[in-house]
Amino acid sequence: MSDAVQSDVIVVGGGLAGMAAAVALAEDGANVSLLERRPEIGGRAYSYLHPTLEETVDSQHVVLGCCTNLLDLCAKAGTSEAIRWYDELVFLEPGGRRSLMKSGLLPAPSHQTISFLRAPMLGVRDKLGIATGLMEFLRGYPADDTESFATWLKRTRQTDRAIRHFWEPVVVGALNDGFERCSTKYAGKVFHESFLRSPEGGRLGIPSAPLSEFLSPIAEHATQIGATVKRKSGVERIEQAGDGQWRVIVDGEEHRAASVILATNFKEAQRLLHDLPGAALDFDPFVAAPITTIHLWYDRDVTALDHAVLLDTRIQWVFAKSRIRRWKAEQGSYLELVISASWPELQLGRQEILASALRELELFFPSIRGAKLLKSAVLKEARxxxxxxxxxxxxRPKQQTQYPGLYLAGDWTATEWPSTMEGAVRSGRLAAGTVVEKTNRFMAAEAPAAGLMRWLSH
Ligand SMILES: Cc1cc2nc3c(=O)[nH]c(=O)nc-3n(C[C@H](O)[C@H](O)[C@H](O)COP(=O)(O)OP(=O)(O)OC[C@H]3O[C@@H](n4cnc5c(N)ncnc54)[C@H](O)[C@@H]3O)c2cc1C
Structure with a gap:
């Protein structure tokens, strides 16, 4: 077709993977078009105006100091300032007893040891088991991903309380599934990076703005450096023309490029690849996992904490978003409760989820009974x-495909990271690097090891 829109590279999908790829290639001087199906960019990391509540809502996303590629992309787009950093993690038991995990004076990997030894949520036997278990991840994490974390917990004889109060909140929170469906490799990676390698790598960062506000500067940056970002442009199909160029069809309009990066989720990648001759990827082993969040607006301040891990409940995290966003006292407060791996909640009605969450919340924050709940919402993200x-x-496929000029990106592709924003950005940068035949060209440096870990970790 003569009136096809021509680019050097077309990126399909404006999530973090697609945006990272587009920015990298545009910076490198390529003529890049990014096509996003929805009206907003950000993919699964998005916020929107709730139609009945008239509040902008999102499902809270957190980052760690070791997410170097995401942080680098945020820095390029000038959005890093919106991340609020925390050096301690509060674990709350029903009744309100607190345990703190925070960095102290000892060098890595022992920087959290003092607070760990003091934590009342664990007994001596639990702590000994945890310390012995963590030793396995001192040098890194297993290269092989075939062992389940459930098997690892049995093999290292973890106590029931250590599992409930330590391994479970961290692993289920970070990997969003039960132990049987998490490999030891990625659980080990979480502990190595966030507890052992360095205090900086384990710092917790929480965006203080709604996600679309936080991430849209990345799309603006892409545009400023020359990329074309087209929203509401769902790609119907892709095919290779006789001259080797790729044809990308959007609403009957044809876009053409020598290279295409498919940066959609795995379901959509499966659909778009399906009609290509000899498509060989196996998507069956991919399982999508849900997260449910409960949003509560109260007439007054209900906690002095910005966030906390809740133990022995369905709710795993509470984020006091009004505090993270520095609301004034007269604005009341806004809490978000997070239930990871929330398959049971997918079957429940919103009222039922809300009632159970409110009951649980009172166990941790009894004073909440005196506050007036002004509005609430339950968001279910099934995938x-x-x-x-x-x-x-x-x-998990590499970014290079069997088809010349066609590349894959997305948190589900091979990155050595689990399903996270960092994994998505890495995949986009790896895909961009593969396009220019220098795979690691756009990758940020890893977070350096600190203290004794400079010699211990590889
Ligand atoms: C509730 C929730 C909580 C989370 N919490 C965290 C967290 O705390 N920390 C963390 O790091 N990660 C978290 N994640 C995971 C994180 O959001 C994802 O790993 C990451 O955003 C994936 O980015 P992606 O670019 O790979 O894919 P996506 O975000 O899925 O982007 C794919 C894009 O492709 C577009 N697309 C699809 N089909 C087409 C088509 N045919 N044509 C054009 N465009 C198309 C989609 O609209 C989408 O914008 C969470 C996710 C959710 C949903």
Missing amino acids: ATYSVTPGLDRF
Whole structure:
């Protein structure tokens, strides 16, 4: 077709993977078009104006100091200032007893040891088991991903309380699935990076603005450096023309480029690849996992904490978004409760989820009974992440495909990271690097190891 829109590279999908790829290639001087199906960019990391509540809502996303590629992309787009950093993690038991995990004076990997030894949520036997278990991740994490974390917990004889109060909140929170469906490799990676390698790598960052506000500067940056970002442009199909160029069809309009990066989720990648001759990827092993969040607006301040891990409940995290966003006292407060791996909640009605969450919340914050709940919302994200099931690595494709000029990106492709924003950005940068035949060209440096970990970790 003579009136096809021509680019050097077309990126399909404006999530973090697609945006990272578009920025990298546009910076490199390529003529890049990014096509996004929805009216807003950000993919699963998005916020929107709730139609009945008239509040902008999102499902809270957090980052760690070791997410170097995401942080680098945020810095390029000038949005890093919106991340609020925390050096301590509060674990709350029903009744309100607190345990703190925070960095102290000892060098890595022992920087959290003092607070760990003091934590009342664990007994001596639990702590000994945890310390012995963590030793396995001192040097890194297993290269092989076939062992489940459930098997690892049995093999290292973890106590029931250590599992409930330590391994579970961290692993289920970070990998969004139960132990049977998480490989030891990725659980080990979480502990190595966030507890052992360095205090900086384990810092918790929380965006203080709604996600679309936080991430849209990345799309603006892409545009400023020359990329064309087209929203409401759902790609119907892709095919290779006789001259080797790729034809990308959007609403009957044809776009053409020598290179195409498919940066959609795995379901959509499966659909778009389906009609290509000899398509050989196996998508069956990918399992999507849900997250449910409960949003509560109260007439007054209800906690002095910005966020906390809740133990022995369905709710795993509470984020006091009004505090993170520095609301004034007269604005009341806004809490978000997060239930990871929320398959049971997918079957429940919103009222039922809300009633149970409110009951649980009172166990931790009894004073909340005196506050007036002004409005509430329950958001179910059925396909929030995919699970890093044991053995999945074999099925996660590299960014290079069997088709010349066609590349894959997305948190589900091979990155050595689980389903996260960092994994998405890495995949986009790896895909961009593959386009220019220098795979690691756009990758940020890893967070450096600190203290004794400079010699211990590889
Ligand atoms: C509730 C929830 C909580 C989460 N919490 C965290 C967290 O705390 N920390 C963290 O790091 N990660 C978290 N994640 C995971 C994180 O959001 C994802 O891993 C990451 O955003 C994936 O980015 P992506 O670009 O790979 O894919 P996506 O975000 O899925 O982007 C794919 C894009 O492709 C577009 N698209 C699809 N089909 C087409 C088509 N045919 N044509 C054009 N465009 C198309 C989609 O609209 C989408 O914008 C969470 C996710 C959810 C949902």
